[in-house]
Amino acid sequence: MLGLEKKDFQLLLVVAGLTLLAPFILNPFPESSGMAQFNAGYPDLMQRFVIFGIFAIGFNILFGLTGYLSFGHAAFLGVGSYGAIWMMKLISLNVIPAIFMGIVVAGIFALAVGFITLRRSGIYFSILTLAFAQMSYALAYSVLTPITGGETGLQIKSTDRPLLSNLEEGEIGRANLFGMDMRASFELNVGDWLFTFNAGYYIAAIAMLASFYLAIRIFRSPFGMMLRAIKSNQTRMSYTGLNPRPHTLAAFVISGMYAGLAGGLLVAMDTQVGPERMFWTASGEVVLMTILGGVGTLIGPVLGAGAIKYMENILSKINKDVLHQWFAFLPDGLEDFVITLIYPFIGKGWHLTLGILFMLVVIYLPGGLVEGGQRLARALRGKKASDEDGPKASTEPAE
Amino acid sequence: MSKSNFTRRGLLKTSAVTGAGLALPTIFTAQSAHAFTNEPTGGTVTLGFNVPQTGPYADEGADELRAYQLAVEHLNGGGDGGMMNTFSSKALQGNGILGKKVEFVTGDTQTKSDAARASAKSMIEKDGAIMITGGSSSGVAVAVQALCQEAGVIFMAGLTHSNDTTGKDRKANGFRHFFNSYMSGAALAPVLAGAYGKDRKAYHLTADYNWGYTTEEAVKASTEAMGWETVAAVKTPLTQTDFSSYIAPVLQSGADTLVLNHYGGNMVNSLTNAVQFGLRDKQVNGKDFQIIVPLYSRLMAKGAGANVKGIFGSTNWHWSLTDEGSKAFVKSFGTKYGFPPSQAAHTTYVQTLLYADAVERAGSFAPCAVAEALEDYEFDGLGNGKTLYRGADHQCFKDVLVVKGKENPSSEFDLLEIVEVTPVEQVMYQPDHPQMGGAEASLGSCNNGA
């Protein structure tokens, strides 16, 4: 199907299913219950899941296949975002040209950076990419303020009059797809549940599925084989008369374009860019997403991206009052005790939980969440001796 | 089927019980009857408190959060009422806002505009927040303010000092109580001229981003108007931690005054370094060398320790003020938490009260109605004396405090002493002032969302 093997096609179908039904899957708890705090099915977070999923998929094409660990990938995301928002400010509020612009700008930037950095390998390559990203960040924050908006970033303002738009005087332009507002939502209310179907999310989701499909094709193509060969033994590859450089550069640029797509989509969903998007911690984050999910696997990076964004957005919002609501049923002394135990790990302590999670995953699940899922699936199959290849369904709670 | 640009769940939370009671899944689409985003229809109203909880400003964020919780308590009729008793407007009854009990959600801005917007969006989309407030940097304030404008909710800025927030980036749905770079410069210059003379050579070190630029511009303009000369202005990277290489050449330049346009960690480090270099023991041009920090914050002054002694700066509010409003606030905050509030806590508390009061007076939560109630509103009793919320740029105009690091602090909170309360007339400016974005800056029109 679609030029894919059966197993890959099944995986694609599962991912497509999960993505399209995400508004249901991510909102499992009734609104009035205390557990509603854990619901992630609101447009902004769903958009972030898929956008950072794209970013991580792209990163994995470079890192997972060639083994080149770029530590400056956020620069491409940031550059793509700047490209996209300028497109919207100047030419058109339609998201398609903006996203396209994001991809192109990031691609060109990746070509230039890759051309230089790929002269070195290993950690020397990592530090070179890091250096480029940090320079982009520092300059965007300071001397490039006229272009990047500096600290306060760029937003669409009431004074922006894109060429191909007919805004009223004083109206602030909004990102749209041929007139459909990115923030338009359709809400479905079933009993105590509220499901939100957001236009922007579905556009991002389609982009993610397309990226995922493309990634599968790359993984299974002769080009992908070539990239793996670079990872396993570059010297041997050059002895056979193949020059690894063009292939690595191609992978680097593709991966940069994925980042540009993610950056363009971020702008399309939420029309603002700030330079922190390019800071080294942002580059580190995509590395963590990929490793956390499972390097070199197809679905891993998406899961990793989901896990980290979930923690960032859900855990950080739990405060002491919420805890008191949850544990109100306990006797007073016990309630306070339980809350004292949990409190350091939630709200302002969400970083701590993230750190512990990284350590646990690396120590016990070297293959990331995907390995965790496989182990779980194997254990289940061992016990019940049933179920066919049931891919990754078991890793789903992690999202 | 209906389209709504931002979803709201406040209603659902309260009407959920009825929904759940229906035996069959009654599928109905969300209401298009909303007049505005997140209109509260149940017995409660949700406010979104978006403060830095991780990163370098986490302590400042924690203090803001304390003030918010105090404000919510007072609005709901708990505690001793704090500044509600001294507030010139008596619209607030202590029965919530418009009779609805005030609830709140919290989020982490991480002092990054992306994270701050994500957090604010989740408050609006998921929790049905009707107003967003908080923040500890201008980057975040400008980003979240723009978001609130798009979403159609009110944004009550927290600690943000850059001119841009109510200058070139002002928005109809955004309001700032905190003072700004221009006011700092205008308030400081006369005091400095009085203390150090009109014949000074100043050397500026400026944080290399928007807030730094506006502060340098403001201080430069107002001190030069007093007769000072600016010898040099050097930009320092935000990520700089050791400022020695910027401070060492100051004496060689012939300057006799160092102005540190730094905030937060930058300010703590640059001031510590400057004092380390013994600059304050030196004599240049026959005058004692002096250091100035345009924007002071008590929490940051604490980080610099004894180095702040005798150093001039400005601040929005200080707990040692003796007006009735400040006393009431310090008393209720101090009783609840055991230490005096910071200026960040004060401004966020006041902003919450002002918002609630505006809703009461407008009789509606609709952002445009609230904005109208706040615009050109004059009030008193909230710690800064008579204050005007100017309609043209949504900036508060009030007296500005010029402070000095205290020589003999009596406690770890007693770090600053008030030198002068600069009257509001002196820090007033036209809405189209060139430092505020000029004639081009415009609020746009208010947005109710939906």
Add this chain to the structure above:
Amino acid sequence: MEAIILQILNGLDKGSAYALIALGLTLIFGTLGVVNFAHGALFMIGAFCAVTLSRILTLSYTVVDETKTDFLGNPAKVDVPYVYDLFGQATGDAIIDWAVPLSILFAIPVMMVIGFVMERGLIKHFYTRPHADQILVTFGLAIVLQEVIKYFYGANPIPTPAPQAFTGSFDFGAALGFDPNLIIYPYWRIIYFVFAAIIIGAVFAFLQFTTFGMVVRAGMADRETVGLLGINIDRRFTIMFGLAAAVAGLAGVMYTPINSPNYHMGMDFLVLSFVVVVVGGMGSLPGAVLAGFLLGILESFASMREVLAVLPGLNQIIIYLVAIIILLTRPRGLMGRKGVMEE
């Protein structure tokens, strides 16, 4: 001329901090082959050893002073440190004043123990794992360590001044025959530089002139063969890890009077110290030290306003720019060995 001398001083001072951190990082990488992202956190913990000791020294009981009032108008509570009771006020104040230098004695054992525990408890299991795993687990550890510190000490910087005797600055200009006040440098920063030089010298001497050091160096070159010779190289490596942690910790302790420590100071230094190590060449101790000083001096020169007038923003990017130029002209940094971390 004065300006240049001054910036060289600055560069040496900055460079000594970079070199100390990079040295510890390279010790760990060179001996154990582990990329330790928690190294910045060790530096930070060292700094907090100084904070902790000064907290211990100022441990107080409260006395209600009826003559004063606190901010709420209640009778003020005054803290009286226990050391006052033990040694009298004058000696007590002197001890508190010298908290930072005293912390050196406190930090060495603490950091060694932390190093041992880290190596035995966690790092040991990662010798054979890919570098990516090492980075992730040590990065996770770094986050955990800094969050723990934040939980106990808050996010604000905590002032930890140098002893009174070392405040103020030395007038190099006058000593060298220039006008006074042209080239001044704080005493504490001069001490920091001397201290760093001593530590760096001691580490090199230790590796060069002791049998233990010789074995470790042999182990760095070829671990397997040394093991085959019947030498328990693992234990020596554990000790090296403790040593590296102590070096990072001491760098942190001595740094506290220069800048008030806060919980994320480790992360601020982490990226920079990696750049230093890589520019120096992976696994090369002299390279790390050399690169530390080189980058320190170049960073100082880039911050001169004469330079910035020509190239605005250069101070923002100088370190990275230099890193790129060096890595493109010298494939393995200044003194890196072939084949290390290149795959």
